[in-house]
Amino acid sequence: MxxxxxxxxxxxxxxxxxxxxxxxxxxxxxxxxxxxxxxxxxxxxxxTMKPPPPPPTLPLQKAGDVPFHFNIEASDDADEIRNLEQVRETMTAVMRTPTVAAAAVMPDACPAGPVGTIPVGGVVAAYNAIHPGMHSADICCSVMMTDLGKIDPKAVLDAAEQVTHFGPGGRPNGKRFTMSQNLMDEFRENRFLNNPKVLRMAVEHLGTQGDGNHFLFVGRSRKTGRTAIVTHHGSRGPGAVLYKLGMEVAEKYRRRLSLETLKQNAWIPADSEDGREYWAALQLIRKWTKANHNAIHQATVEGSKAQPGDRFWNEHNFVFRRGDLYYHGKGATPAWGDYAHDATGLTLIPLNMAEPVLVVKGKDADHALGFSPHGAGRNFSRSEHKRRLGEVTPEQALAAETAGLDIRFPAGAVDASELPSSYKNAGSVVRQIDQFGLAEIDDYIDPYGCMMAGDIPPFWMDKKKRKGRR
Structure with a gap:
């Protein structure tokens, strides 16, 4: 045979x-x-030995199938028109992601990466999905304000300059704040945060503000005449590592569930074990970030001998659960009263270093998916703004744009890309907040001055580079 x-x-x-x-x-x-x-x-x-067939992948949604609320308009300025077109293009691509139920953009919207990346000022509601790329690496970027009474604002800024920490890295030994042991224990119990790098950074980075557009602002309440301090920063190193780990897990699900989905829009199913652990990690990072703000504010209170009053805060790079949907705000502020257990009904909208910080009551507008703006946004990149200065030096531009204000750059040089002219027109953003019914202004914190992080390397790094060129 x-x-x-x-x-x-x-x-x-x-x-x-x-x-x-x-x-x-x-x-x-x-x-x-x-x-x-x-x-x-x-x-x-x-x-019987054949591997099971892969599960069917979820197709992208068709353009126009997802409700999209556009709470922004452009003047006849070419930069604004171009920015608006780019925001619409990138958000239209985001909405093709299979999990997306609705989306909105705020008046401060601007692109934040390749087409298909959620823009700054963007809000995305998703079914049973947490998208790490939609809260970004700067998880829980947030603002906190403390009423400091009738104290001289210069004394507050001087005291704050002695206790806060801008730039890369954390605090050296001997200058660190003490992290709550309970919070450290909670970190250790979460598999995303029980990571040697996260645990080390959680200690070293407490009381730090980072770089870029993060700041410490001092001004006076227009309503009461009292001095107030406002800080702006996120979760620093611990949040950045959590984001990286979350994106790695989300990518595994993307490969299994929806290969057509853009990598930056990968998601973790919220009802999976990974989703529950990641959600818990986000809440712990939120606790850490609030403690970070509190540490700087309390040290400033003690250093200035102020008599503090109310203190409140809100985040604008985060994920919020409401009903059966997960709301991702990228540079967008929740505007419903009970969005978190510590919500006060008031939130903060900074504009630029020469303009007031707005204290607002959110209106929970359906057409904004319950959000309001987080700031003023940009119409063009940092590098483009620097190019447009031409022969004007950063120092000259600073003097012209912030006359009468006490502006300090702790890195040792002026970063022109953080000057008021690098942002959208503040008056236009405020007008659109009212026009689209996004929030009601309760008070203005008029500026005395601020410390602005910027993207200038610290002086010691610049000195090292110069030495290496010799």
């Missing part, structure tokens, strides 16, 4: 895929053929 010849090509024709079990299946098939089994008998025997 002639022996049936079976090769790897035979197995492929039968629907087997090269992989871990392919070689073993071929060995079994060839042994069965040598023993005289018929071809159909061998094929039937091997059918």
């Amino acid at each position: 002639t022996q049936v010849e079976i090769t790897g090509e035979t197995l492929k024709e039968w629907g087997h895929t090269p992989g871990k079990e392919f070689g073993r299946a071929l060995e079994i098939a060839q042994a069965a053929a040598a023993a005289g089994y018929k071809l159909d008998q061998i094929r039937a025997k091997l059918d």
Whole structure:
């Protein structure tokens, strides 16, 4: 009797895929053929060894299928028109993601990456999904205000300059704040945060503000005449590591559930074990970030001998659960009263260093998915703004744009991309907040001055570079 010849090509024709079990299946098939089994008998025997077919992947949604609320308008300025077109283009691509239920943009919206990346000022509601890319690496970027009474604002800014920390890295030994042991224990119990790097940074970065557009602002309440301090920063190193870990897990689900989805819009199913752990990690990072603000405010109170009054805060890079939807705000502020257990009904909207910080009551507008703006946004990049200064030095621009204000750059040089002219027109943003019914202004904190982080390398780094060029 002639022996049936079976090769790897035979197995492929039968629907087997090269992989871990392919070689073993071929060995079994060839042994069965040598023993005289018929071809159909061998094929039937091997059918039980086929890997299960992959689950069907979720297709992208069609443009126009998802409700989209556009709470922004452009003047006839070419930069604003171009910015608006880019925001619409990128948000339209975001809304094709299979999980998205609705989206909105705020008056301060501007692109924040390649097309298909949620823009600053963007809000996305998703079914059973947490999208790490939609809260970004600066998780829980937030603002906190403390009423400091009738104290001289200069004394407050001087005291704050002695206790806060801008720039990369954390605080050195001897200058660190103490992290709550209870919070550290909670970090250790969460598999996303029980990470040597996260735990180390949670200690070292407490009481730090980072770089970029993060600031410490001092001004006076227009309503009461009392001095107030406002800080702006996020979760620093611990949040950045959590974001990276979250994106890695989300990518595994993207490959399994929706290969067509853009990598930056990958998600973790909220009802999965990964989703529950990641959600818990986000809440702990929120606690840490609030403690970070509190540490700086309390140290400033003690250093200035102020008599503090009310203190409140709100985040604008975060995920919020409401009903059965997860709301991702990227540079957008929740505007419903009970969005968190510590919500006070008031939130803060900074504009730029020469303009007041707005204290507002949110209006929970349906057409804004319950959000309001987080600031003034930009119409063009940092590098483009610097290019447009031409022969004007950053120091000259600062003097012209902030006359009468006490502006300090702790990195040692003026970052022109954080000057008022690098942001959208503050008056236009305030007008649109009212026009679209996004929030009601309760008070203005008029500026005395601020410390602005900026993207200028610290003086010691610049000195090291100069030395290396010699």
